[in-house]
Amino acid sequence: MQSGIHHITGITRKIQANVDFYAGFLGLKLVKRTAGFEDADQLHLFYGDAAASPGSLVTFLAWEDGSPGRVGLGQPAEIAFAIRPEAIGFWLTRALTKNVAMSGPTQEFGEPVLRLKDPDGIIVKLVGETGVEGPAPHVTKEITAADAIQRIRGATIFSEKPAETAAFIGSHFGFRSVAEANGIKRLAGDAGDILDIRDASGFWTSAPGTGTIDHIALRAPDRAAVEAAAERLAAEEAGDVNMHDRTYFYSLYVREPGGSLVEYATDGPGMAIDETLETLGTTLFVPKHFGAAPEDVRARLPQFSLPGEERMTERDLPFIHRVHRPETPDGTAVVLLHGTGGNETSLLPFGARLAPGAVLLSPRGRSADEGYPRFFRRITATTFDQKDIAGEAEAFAAFMEGANTAYGLDPAKTLFVGYSNGANMIGAVMLLHPGIIRNAVLLRGMNVLENAPAADLSGVNVLVVSGQSDPYGRFAGDLEALLRASGATVESTLLAAGHDIGTADLELAKAYKERIIG
Structure with a gap:
């Protein structure tokens, strides 16, 4: 033997x-x-x-x-x-x-x-x-x-x-x-x-x-x-x-x-x-038995450089995060915020398909709901911990300021894409910390602030995409109205969909990025 x-x-x-x-x-x-x-x-x-x-x-x-x-x-x-x-x-x-x-x-x-x-x-x-x-x-x-x-x-x-x-x-x-x-x-x-x-x-x-x-x-x-x-x-x-x-x-x-x-x-x-x-x-x-698209798998896997190769050092910032650099960067960036139960890899394939030439930055929410990552805690399905929102929004603003410097991101050429809890977080950050986010796509989002402060969002572009059969879809209008009242340019689309996102969301987000950023 x-x-x-x-x-x-x-x-x-x-x-x-x-x-x-x-x-x-x-x-x-x-x-x-x-x-x-x-x-x-x-x-x-x-x-x-x-x-x-x-x-x-x-x-x-x-x-x-x-x-x-x-x-x-x-x-x-x-x-x-x-x-x-x-x-x-x-x-x-x-x-x-x-x-x-x-x-x-x-x-x-x-x-x-x-x-x-x-x-x-x-x-x-x-x-x-x-x-x-x-x-x-x-x-x-x-x-x-x-x-x-x-x-x-x-x-x-x-x-x-x-x-x-x-x-x-x-x-x-x-x-x-x-x-x-x-x-x-x-x-x-x-x-x-x-x-x-x-x-x-x-x-x-x-x-x-x-x-x-x-x-x-x-x-x-x-x-x-x-x-x-x-x-x-x-x-x-x-x-x-x-x-x-x-x-x-x-x-x-x-x-x-x-x-x-x-x-x-x-x-x-x-x-x-x-x-x-x-x-x-x-x-x-990529093992074939998963039946997964290799490009989606590749987007979710961590990148690295071999000795002697040009490298990007991941910085120590307030949120655990993943950075994905494309083979041919086009000078744009997409920041991806996952929904409840997701993590820093969940939306990376979506981002890679949306913007193949963009640097992707995807943080992991620091709060938890029954063990699943979130960007802030919820009390019931439609009420949220206001102190946690304020604290995490402040931390996220600091995270983005550090990330812009560390990874060479241009805020004017950065699109924020959030799904569900991630979309809600983007909405809260825009209102609590104006200037951090200039372009956003909110997928299945809603307003989570009980007392939204007055904010100047002039020059901010937002696309809100809701699902016709989404049980939370009825709350999207409040968020749209609040952003418009603050001066943001808001577009909204209602899809024949539920709370989940799919190809239609991807195509809308892709076209929106091309139109407002390039």
Whole structure:
């Protein structure tokens, strides 16, 4: 039975920082970028050696601005890469000069080890392995083949059942026990990859989230081996076993007795089936089983720059937000405010179709309604927390002032598009903070201010789009009248629609932007 590590998958909160560390600092090659196989709105990046060899791959799911997880029982806890022992000095110096958190070198099972922390806090070990020879180490301007990461050395698993965990991995995936010390049982595969099973009895349980390792994938020679393993696991009633065709490999997932998720993945067909070795990692792959339009998926995924590429740094502003830059900017911008239950990605496809050449800025509401993001709290379906509206409108005004400077937005060429609660927020900001918003499209909006102040909205352009069968549509007239009375130029359209928005809304918004901004 062939045995070894195929890849290790973690979860990151900020994809740009992740790319800067793994591709920039560590010098790994970005070999594949995909939309998630379980969630098309989740970016999944694969790093590896120059040939994307199985056994060199570390992958990350992007939970952009997601909640941190907790490392604990039933979870992998460390990633180890193999380097040549004489390269330890190079990496020690590199960590010091690049201000990367580091400790060591120390000795672990007779090997020199440098411990680093990636931007999410995941422990990354560089292990000096005697005689290591990677199949295709990636060379950069700063890292030679002699100093480069050669391949994955191994990983650590926290288990309160270390003996059972070790026996399970040994019997089903071909690893064997080779050493034991300091509460760690070391297993090795045929290629020399190691799994350290740490006795973590009494430790707290893990919690999924950013800054954690989701799973370890072990190597299978082919699909037949995966299917045979699935039969063995089912016969032993080892728990739920799921098999999937991941395009680049075929695999199963199962939890070992200590609770950690283990994948068993085939070496083939490999990462280069839809790209050449030279172009690896340059094309976004969108799994076809979602039936999603690739351009919509692409708009929702976070953008990033590789080392040496021109980049846009996301600024720390009062609202969590997403910025999407088009390939060919036309000097305009669209700010998108989601409705209840949405988030900063919900309207990005709408914005990309509305204005393909515009910079898109989409914030996440900071209030919550039964756990769903909103821009301000509601008391009933048609009454709202006035203090929350005032406070969030003030914060949003500050957000836009900062965003205009940070991202080079021209207020005169910026269109604000809001849906439902987002449209209501735009209306409130216009009245409470005149001058922030000059052009707006309000989809299914209503007035939420009980005592709207006098405001000078001369020069402000607003399109209000209501739904004929929208239960809240009867309130749109009050908002239109209030904006007109304040001096705004207001156009209104009633669609044969309900509260949801669709193609008709998109076409109206697109034509309106072309007419008032260009």
